[in-house]
Amino acid sequence: MRFSAAALVRGALTGNRDWPRQWRAAAPKPTYDAIIVGGGGHGLATAYYLAKEHGLTDIAVVEKGWIGGGNVGRNTTIVRSNYRLPQNAAFYELSMKLWEGLSRDLNYNVMFSQRGVLNLAHTPAQLDAYAARGNAMRFEGIDAELLDRDAVTAMVPHLDTSPSARFPIVGGLLQPRAGTARHDAVAWGYARGADRLGVDIVENAEVTGFLREGDRIVGVATSRGEIRAPKVGVAVAGSTSQVMALAGLDDLPIESHVLQAFVSEPLKPIIDTVVTLGAGHLYISQSDKGGLVFGGDIDGYNSYAQRGNLPIVRDVAALATAMFPNISRVRLLRQWGGIMDMSMDGSPIITKGPIDGLYLNAGWCYGGFKATPASGFCFAHTIARDTPHPQNAAFTLDRFRTGRVIDEAGTGPVPQLH
Amino acid sequence: MLIPCPHCGPREVSEFTYIGDATKVRPAPDASADAWSDFVHARRNPRGRHAEHWQHTAGCRAIVRVTRDTVTHAVYGASLAGPWGEGEAR
Numbered sequence A: 001m002r003f004s005a006a007a008l009v010r011g012a013l014t015g016n017r018d019w020p021r022q023w024r025a026a027a028p029k030p031t032y033d034a035i036i037v038g039g040g041g042h043g044l045a046t047a048y049y050l051a052k053e054h055g056l057t058d059i060a061v062v063e064k065g066w067i068g069g070g071n072v073g074r075n076t077t078i079v080r081s082n083y084r085l086p087q088n089a090a091f092y093e094l095s096m097k098l099w100e101g102l103s104r105d106l107n108y109n110v111m112f113s114q115r116g117v118l119n120l121a122h123t124p125a126q127l128d129a130y131a132a133r134g135n136a137m138r139f140e141g142i143d144a145e146l147l148d149r150d151a152v153t154a155m156v157p158h159l160d161t162s163p164s165a166r167f168p169i170v171g172g173l174l175q176p177r178a179g180t181a182r183h184d185a186v187a188w189g190y191a192r193g194a195d196r197l198g199v200d201i202v203e204n205a206e207v208t209g210f211l212r213e214g215d216r217i218v219g220v221a222t223s224r225g226e227i228r229a230p231k232v233g234v235a236v237a238g239s240t241s242q243v244m245a246l247a248g249l250d251d252l253p254i255e256s257h258v259l260q261a262f263v264s265e266p267l268k269p270i271i272d273t274v275v276t277l278g279a280g281h282l283y284i285s286q287s288d289k290g291g292l293v294f295g296g297d298i299d300g301y302n303s304y305a306q307r308g309n310l311p312i313v314r315d316v317a318a319l320a321t322a323m324f325p326n327i328s329r330v331r332l333l334r335q336w337g338g339i340m341d342m343s344m345d346g347s348p349i350i351t352k353g354p355i356d357g358l359y360l361n362a363g364w365c366y367g368g369f370k371a372t373p374a375s376g377f378c379f380a381h382t383i384a385r386d387t388p389h390p391q392n393a394a395f396t397l398d399r400f401r402t403g404r405v406i407d408e409a410g411t412g413p414v415p416q417l418h
Numbered sequence B: 001m002l003i004p005c006p007h008c009g010p011r012e013v014s015e016f017t018y019i020g021d022a023t024k025v026r027p028a029p030d031a032s033a034d035a036w037s038d039f040v041h042a043r044r045n046p047r048g049r050h051a052e053h054w055q056h057t058a059g060c061r062a063i064v065r066v067t068r069d070t071v072t073h074a075v076y077g078a079s080l081a082g083p084w085g086e087g088e089a090r
Helices: A005-013 A039-056 A087-099 A102-106 A124-139 A148-155 A183-196 A240-245 A310-323 A368-385 B032-041
Strands: A034-037 A059-062 A119-123 A144-150 A170-177 A198-201 A208-215 A216-222 A225-229 A231-234 A256-267 A274-277 A282-286 A291-302 A332-343 A348-352 A357-362 B002-003 B010-014 B017-021 B049-055 B063-069 B075-080
Touching: A005 A357, A034 A039, A034 A216, A039 A059, A039 A183, A039 A368, A087 A124, A087 A368, A102 A183, A102 A225, A119 A124, A119 A148, A124 A144, A124 A170, A144 A148, A148 A348, A148 A368, A183 A198, A183 A368, A183 B010, A216 A231, A231 A240, A231 A368, A240 A256, A240 A357, A256 A310, A256 B063, A274 A310, A282 A310, A291 A332, A291 B017, A291 B049, A348 A368, B002 B063, B002 B075
Parallel strands: A034 A059, A034 A231, A059 A198, A119 A274, A231 A357
Antiparallel strands: A119 A170, A144 A170, A208 A216, A216 A225, A256 A291, A256 A332, A274 A282, A282 A291, A348 A357, B002 B010, B017 B049, B049 B063, B063 B075
């Protein structure tokens, strides 16, 4: 079924009782041309682009839980491509261009809203650094605008831009094309899109091992039986170390850390963009339902618990109220945690190998959501053609050994600082 | 999360700064580049029991070797890092 204005009218007139399932509840077949482990945003996007761009439709996506239950539903929904390093800028800009056409491509409204992302600068030196980053972005063809304090005040009137603010604001760097998207719709839209092209989405199937023939990976053992395929792609950020250990790789440059996110009770519209603090770490936007959606730093220690601890709750609340003093009495509605693949240089890994028949997509730190379309697009290319797409050629696994790290933050091999 | 500092007793986690995996052993200065890369980058990243270094930065400033569960956040024990350490967590 295609969504259209006529379909909406028909749905409304029939009491919205007849909307069909958006994807089949597939049982796994014994063999496929390719298996994607992980039914998150990246895994589903990979399957979708494998089918759409490379004609590989005999694919299974194997998911431990249910679609939309992992990190794709646990982020703060921000989409941006305001990176300085050329490898990151080119990759995330590819993602941005895919985002711009995604709802039409999927025939599914992902509610992509280009409301802008504004990074605040609190010192003249920081504003200089933003100018340099903005210039680097413009060289890559990405939009960037440097704002002074008056322009920031005009754009976000509730922000405390007074000289007596806890973190006085001198300006900011704005990416107007950046914004937010509805994260569940991204998962559902890719699942539906892949399903329509013939991909089997197998939920409640946990991978418990890899099948080998000689030195090759030839499939996976799951809680719903063995599934064979000549190509197995792993896109399970958060649990990468655990799944790859099943293939004998227990020394990846990744640590799992917990990142918390927060939603307030619904309010009248007060923030129509995404604002990020440049002193400390906080990013805040307002959902269509009116809730303020915000997050801060990761808790900062290895964790697989999908919940964090109170010190970060306190830090985040303090920073949010320092930026917007008028929300100091707003109550939190929900708070949750997601598990991040924190890589050693803050950049992702999308690569063939390191074992024949195996492909790895990992290390997203806490930037995975905005990367979803490009991650799937590039990973699909890597799997289908056994060679990386130009936009993920730098995201190798052996760059750590060879010293070709992509360290956007410049903080070195310390995962909790990226 | 409370970490039992051997000098100060049980203290709130926000007094501590995380250093990381305590099982990594620094190679000899003339070890191979691969050995150094392994020390700097490669992590076992276990789900469950994890030995890790924390520094009590807002307390006695000692570096403490802590054994903690990465799923439940339960802290099993802590001892001083290096040759001063003792007991289970060493």
